[in-house]
Amino acid sequence: MTERFALPPSLAETRNYVDGAFVATGRTFDNVSPLTGRVLARVHEADAALVDRAVAAARRALDEGPWGRSTVAERAAALHRVADVIERRFDDFLAAEIADTGRPLAQARQLDVYRGVANLRSFADLGKTAHGDFFETHLADGSQLINYTTRKPLGVVASISPWNLPILSLTWKAAPALICGNALVCKPSEETPSSATLIAEAFDEAGVPPGVFNVVHGFGPGSAGEALTTHPGIDAVTFTGESRTGAAIMRAVADGVKEVSFELGGKNAAIVFADCDFDAAVEGVIRSSFTNTGQVCLCSERVYVERPIFERFVAALKARTEALKIGWPDEPDVDLGSLISREHREKVLSYYQLAVEEGATVVTGGGVPHFGDERDGGAFVQPTLWTGLADNARCLNEEVFGPVCHLAPFDSEDEAIRRANASDYGLAASVWTTNLSRAHRVGPRLHVGIVWVNTWFSRDLRTPFGGVKLSGIGREGGRWSLDFYSETSNICIKV
């Protein structure tokens, strides 16, 4: 049977990209469609020796190749050429992303392919505006010190990215790293190897010198991920994924005292005040809970609603949730695709079960849809709403990473803030209110890296992005990315 969402032909054997060449290793794992469970491609896993070759190639690209001597204008032009190739091959990227992730076409287009292009172009342009600082110091003897700062690349950067937004995540790291003059070894998620390989094809076609951008495929522990993060030749790690994995990577780089930038999990709160624009808040919470089938680190899994509108809000959210269309990515008006894999669905369903055991009322959902066709071999799950859990329930404290949220009433601004902050995570929060003073009061008191008021996941790529507590270390975005991906030196001259 022909796969309805097939990969571009070059990916049937999905290879690594090392030192400007596509490398098969013979040791393969299957890329399985989350829509049907069928095998889409064979992916060539990189062993430690190939990771070593990739790191060595990256180092040579800096020390001996033209990249190490390139100007920021040359690097910006290279990133724009890569973006041109992605735009020209837009449909291949879209097909790869949908095949790997099972997400609706409109979301794959917007969240991943357009955003990938935007990441490349934005950082290409932003890099040209990077500047140093200048300090004049007057000494008692009448002489003077002139201090100025310069930026240098960190060196060889390891990028480890997850499966939920593969093109977004990889380019979000690659573009600023490269504009700052680094070379990269990228390890995409084993669940989503295709778009990273297409990005390598774009770098190849754009004529970026060998070794500057490398892709190695494989898993985490005992595979390419561990080989890369423990490699003594890397200078820094940028990682997006689970908090526990971040901790493992920290341990791996501790002896070498390498720089890390981590964007980790979330258990994000939405706070809906009675003075909100009701319809906008309902739509906002639908988006923030169910976009990408709930597989965005920013999704709201805890929704606190002010008591006077609680019952009405739950009813409205239930009606909207039940109207969401689950289906094939290219069906008109489809809202939810599959989860990433059957394995991840097991995890999500275990929380659906646990919630019941913990005393939740299942307002809607809680199970698996049945289609009566090959999608029943896929990883689909129903969008789900819970109420009635105690604040200390595991389902309210652990990241599910699926299409689910819990709604709880609150009585005061202080209570909402306290309960929103009572989490080991601190990535993002959204606040729904038409009271401007309240928005200003509440936003700064939320212990998270990102607060959205009357919106969610609205992104200006110049702004800082990252989390506190278990949600991460450091900020990326705009000048924060330029700061992370470069080493600042101070030059002090006595005159």
Ligand SMILES: NC(=O)C1=CN([C@@H]2O[C@H](COP(=O)(O)OP(=O)(O)OC[C@H]3O[C@@H](n4cnc5c(N)ncnc54)[C@H](O)[C@@H]3O)[C@@H](O)[C@H]2O)C=CC1
């Ligand atoms: N907050 C976020 O942005 C994301 C959170 N998650 C959460 O993580 C859970 C598991 O998803 P995974 O993709 O398996 O996340 P993960 O954190 O295990 O994997 C992310 C990346 O890290 C790599 N990796 C794993 N262990 C490693 C190690 N010891 N050393 C080096 N690299 C390693 C993986 O191969 C992958 O490329 C999800 O169920 C979800 O809860 C997943 C993706 C994104």
Ligand SMILES: O=C(O)/C=C/C=C(\O)C(=O)O
């Ligand atoms: O907009 C961004 O830069 C990031 C969005 C989301 C993730 O990184 C994630 O869900 O992993």
